[in-house]
Amino acid sequence: MNYLPDVERYAKMQYRRCGNSGIKLPLISLGLWHNFGKIDDFENCNKVLQTAFDNGITHFDLANNYGPPAGASEKTFGQIFKNNFKDYRDELIISTKAGYTMWEGPYGDFGSKKYLVASLNQSLKRMGLDYVDIFYHHRPDPDTPLEETMSALDLIVRQGKALYIGISNYKPTEAAKAIKILKGLGTPCLIHQARYSMFDRWVEDGLLDVLQKEKVGCITFSSLAQGLLTNKYLDGIPKNSRAGRNLKNGAITKAQITEGIIKKVKLLNELAKKRDQSLAQMALAWILKDGRITSVILGASKPAQVTDGINAIKNCHFSKEELDKIESILKK
Ligand code: NDP
Secondary structure, three states: OOOOOOOOHHHOOOEEEOOOOOOEEEOEEEEOOOOOOOOOOHHHHHHHHHHHHHOOOOEEEOOOOOOOOOOHHHHHHHHHHHHHHHHHHHHOEEEEEEOOOOOOOOOOOOOOHHHHHHHHHHHHHHHOOOOEEEEEEOOOOOOOOHHHHHHHHHHHHHOOOEEEEEEEOOOHHHHHHHHHHHHHHOOOEEEEEEEOEOOEOHHHOOHHHHHHHHOOEEEEEOOOHHHOOOOOOOOOOOOOOOOOOOOOOOOOOHHHOOHHHHHHHHHHHHHHHHOOOOHHHHHHHHHHOOOOOOEEEEEOOOHHHHHHHHHHHHOOOOOHHHHHHHHHHHHO
């Protein structure tokens, strides 16, 4: 293990308490949905993770199905963890999830106890870990009783395979129900993981209120709208960008990058310049201005994107005029 993390790393980041728990998360976390698959350059993955940790990012977010192929991101992470971070395990919050299709047959999807327990066992093997810090149910299951799914999460914690439990993509009413069941089981819900960006604001419609009332943390994803809320697509679609790579599995497509959207992005970019921020920084800061948000999970295909994103935390304050301007741009 030759890697020595920056000794100043904790001075570079700020941390927020996650709901009513003992855990603090960095304002910016790092996600491994894309850029850590078999198709990606291993040395670049290594550098992205090192850059993150060197800047005080203590939280890495994974899922069973991240790749491609599914499982590959956990494998890549496992190798890099072994080479670099083994000695720093107690400084890290590592999360994974299950909920989307993972293997063939009736037991490799959604929210049965059978699926969740088996999937986490597989994830731990791929990552070479004894436990994860947070295990999430990745999406609600319309058919399995919520009691079964929540009792699977409770079991996993009692087995010592996860320290904390989270839910993801649950609507406000479903989230409230899940939180109540988990409370009854004695394994409180730590956190909800939700998509939230200037372009996708569904969490403002009830979810954030539920989480605040229940003192559950909120961690957001795709807060750069998969790269749209950066300067990347201002002059066309670069070949090596997420949209340009024609990826599958929910990745942004060329068709989603319309003239109308780019018009808004250009106006937002002008406002970001006036704030002395890159557009990516302003988009992340705009999420973090709300104290109910514990952390934003950033996706990054290069180390420079990590360092750019992290600088968002230097200015998360918006004047009323700036907020009004953003609203008027988004409504155009
Ligand atoms: P983002 O919205 O942060 O998009 C990340 C992409 O934006 C990067 O891959 C890169 O694109 C581009 N980018 C990042 N920083 C910059 C920059 N400074 N300048 C220019 N471009 C930049 O988030 P993701 O959609 O990747 O999601 C983040 C994480 O959230 C995931 O990795 C995962 O952990 C989690 N997630 C959870 C989900 C759930 O259902 N619970 C669903 C989706 C994500 P490019 O590759 O083109 O360079």
